[in-house]
Amino acid sequence: MLSMDRTFSEVEVATIMEMVLQGLLLIHSKNLIHRDIKGANILLSEDGYAKLGDFGVGAQLLTEKYRKSKKGSPYWMSPQVASNVKYDFKTDIWSLGITCVELIEGEPPFSDMKPKNVMEKIAKKPPNVNEIIDLNEHTYEFKSFIEHCLEIDPKKRYSAQDALNHTWFK
Numbered sequence: 179m180l181s182m183d184r185t186f187s188e189v190e191v192a193t194i195m196e197m198v199l200q201g202l203l204l205i206h207s208k209n210l211i212h213r214d215i216k217g218a219n220i221l222l223s224e225d226g227y228a229k230l231g232d233f234g235v236g237a238q239l240l241t242e243k244y245r246k247s248k249k250g251s252p253y254w255m256s257p258q259v260a261s262n263v264k265y266d267f268k269t270d271i272w273s274l275g276i277t278c279v280e281l282i283e284g285e286p287p288f289s290d291m292k293p294k295n296v297m298e299k300i301a302k303k304p305p306n307v308n309e310i311i312d313l314n315e316h317t318y319e320f321k322s323f324i325e326h327c328l329e330i331d332p333k334k335r336y337s338a339q340d341a342l343n344h345t346w347f348k
Contacts, residue, residue, distance in 0.1 A: 194220065198228055201230045202267075206267045211270060213250045213270070243266060253280075253288060256269040256332070268335045268336070268337065270338070271338065275328045276328070307325050320346055322346070323346040
């Protein structure tokens, strides 16, 4: 589990996220949605490998292409989950983007709010990249990656493969 007693550099976060995305690519190919991507659910081995843990609220898409249940941790929920509307694998990509912010800034957006209030806020006015990260302290590639992960329209939001192909990982 990643310790939030410290923040991480962009290079460290990119390294961790590349491994997490490899895991997401695999589970999404098996029609699984994790639904609880956050720093506390990323495990780091002693030799620096990152793995996804805690599949307790994960779901499998079999005949249905979407889920609608409100599952996961409030601060990392996509607008679709927070709004209780249908969602698919791309909900994990939203949570991954929030996790990047969490690891770099030390906490997810809206962490000063109560969980119920944050879900209402995300449903009505999801976080905007320009409001949640200091653009002067981060690279263009990081900002671009986060923008693609936090795309409100899930049809335009990155898939795990799209995310892995982003220039931030080059």
